[in-house]
Amino acid sequence: MSIVFQDLKLFExxxxxxxxxxxxxxxxYYDQQTIESFAATLHVSHTLNRPIQTLSxxxxxRIAIIRAMxxxxxxxILDEPFSHLDKDNTHRCVQLxxxxxxxxxxxxxxxxxxxxxxxxxxxxxxx
Numbered sequence: 001m002s003i004v005f006q007d008l009k010l011f012e013x014x015x016x017x018x019x020x021x022x023x024x025x026x027x028x029y030y031d032q033q034t035i036e037s038f039a040a041t042l043h044v045s046h047t048l049n050r051p052i053q054t055l056s057x058x059x060x061x062r063i064a065i066i067r068a069m070x071x072x073x074x075x076x077i078l079d080e081p082f083s084h085l086d087k088d089n090t091h092r093c094v095q096l097x098x099x100x101x102x103x104x105x106x107x108x109x110x111x112x113x114x115x116x117x118x119x120x121x122x123x124x125x126x127x
Contacts (some may be wrong), residue, residue: 002073004081006062010052017048018061024070038066041096043089057084065093069100076101078110082118094118 030038032062032109039045043061047055048113061084068076076097082090098119101108108119 001075001077002066002068002071003077004061004064004068004079006058006079006083010060010064010067012053013051014092015049015051016041016055016059019052019063020048020067020070023067026075027071029070035070038069039095042066042092058086058089061085062093064087065097073104076106078108080112082112083109084114090118098110099112 011022016039017035024030024035028116034047036048039048042065044059044062044066047059047063052060055063061081065081078097082093084095097108100106110119114127
């Protein structure tokens with residue numbers, strides 16, 4: 001299982017790349033080249049060597065999404081992962097997440113105040 005927390009749970013005193021590598025060092029799931037490719041896809045390559053505390057909340061959200069992709073999972077929990085992203089960045093994130101979920105044959109649980117059907121094959125459950 002992997003999760004993108006609503007409050008992100010990033011290490012503020014570390015760089016974006018250090019936040020990504022902490023997770024990846026535990027699993028060795030992806031190599032450095034793939035991490036950099038994910039960062040390029042989500043337009044955060046320029047942030048990788050900067051401390052997390054200097055990034056916008058939207059940049060932090062995208063780093064947290066990449067971090068969630070860096071471990072094996074069968075279930076991906078997303079707790080308001082796009083709340084500070086514009087339409088284009090949300091679309092890029094959804095594409096990356098769907099690509100990884102399909103590759104792993106995994107399930108997404110997406111919690112959000114806006115019940116948009118961002119993901120293909122989505123079902124809305126109201127609690």
